[in-house]
Amino acid sequence: MEVKHAVGPYPSRRANGYITIVDLVGPPKACPYNCVYCPIKGVGAKAISIKRLVNPDKVLKDFEQLMDNVGGGVRAVLINGMGDPLLNEFFPEIVNSLAKTLKIRKLDAELWIKTTLQTYAVVNKRLNLTNIDRAYVVFDAGSSEDYAAVNEPHHGLKLSTLINYLKNLNEGERVIAELSLVSSGELPLNWSQESLELIAISYSKAGVRKAVVKAIDRPPRLNGIRPAPEAVLRRVAESLTEQGIEPLLLLEKPQFHYSEVVVPSTTDLYSLLLRKPMTITELRRSFRIPYSDLWRAIESLMNRGIVEEVVWRGKVFYRGITS
Secondary structure, eight states, X not given: OOOOSEEEEEEETTTTEEEEEEOSSOSSOEESOOOTTOOSSSOOEEOOOOBOOSOHHHHHHHHHHHHHHHOSOEEEXXXXXXXXXXXXXXXXXXXXXXXXXXXXXXXXOEEEEEEOSHHHHHTTOOOXXXXXXXXXXXXXXXXXXXXXXXXXXXXXXXXXXXXXXXXXXXXXXXXXXXXXXXXXXXXXXXXXXHHHHHHHHHHHHHXXXXXXXXXXXXXXXXXXXXXXXXHXXXXXXXXXXXXXXXXXXXXXXXXXXXXXXXXXXXXXXXXHHHHSOBOHHHHHHHHOOOHHHHHHHHHHHHHTTSEEEEEETXXXXXXXXXX
16 A cells, blocks of 8 residues: 655654654665664664665655645644654755745644664754754653663664764754653553663763653663653653753644644555554544544455454454555
8 A cells, every 4th residue: 555754743742733744765664773662563773874765755755745735724734754854865955845835835833753863863964954943852761771771773883873963963952852751561561760860961972952851652672672661751851851952742632623624535544553553533633524434444445454442441442554
């Protein structure tokens, strides 16, 4: 089935509103990391080489079509998806095109990226954030041991490389560390007292000023991975505040409904579920179409073997898988 590289909208805790995803990478998945909590199905190809991946014309075409259908009401466009967008050699060109499209259409939406930053760090390439409003950097560990356990980085990548790159990047408010606190069963992977102290030290070394603190809310690729308790997130937020770092604590899920009626095709739905497993309730809030129509579309995709049902923490999610 065709896969679109601009998908959504969907409700986001990060934006406290609706956002869309623009994917410059896959399928297949490709990333310098293979995080234990990644919601994307399967083990990806860990990569650090910058290559020509998704063509800019394809990305822009999909994005313009999505904006034609969605209209207003989207707070942000997140460049993310099935891997690190900085792996795509066309990244600067695509960012410029997206920014121009938003401006021409007079759409009041910010442009964000989510990245490991390691791709640029290892090749000593300067990240140009001219048209980027926020850059979320995956930063889940303060020690090499936790880094290896949580992020499962490409062989040879070092946490110290990321810290030094961030320190030299010096982009202030636009660069935001993103900390996902997770457990293996009941045991903390990166939120023991020692781990949290080391994270605070690493953030300070890197010059981090803001950090998203969150628990995972999607079924992870590995069985047994769970979110840290809410009390831990609040404790971490307090600790970061004491270090002069502003925490952005993501706890409550948005409960609003998108104001526009968007009727997705099965291709739209599959393309979204490939990047973000969702419940039927979340999909209903995204598209504002009858449950019966959603069920038919999901059942069609499941019958084709490209969407699976995943029960996680008492909820049923639907996740796209590559055919």
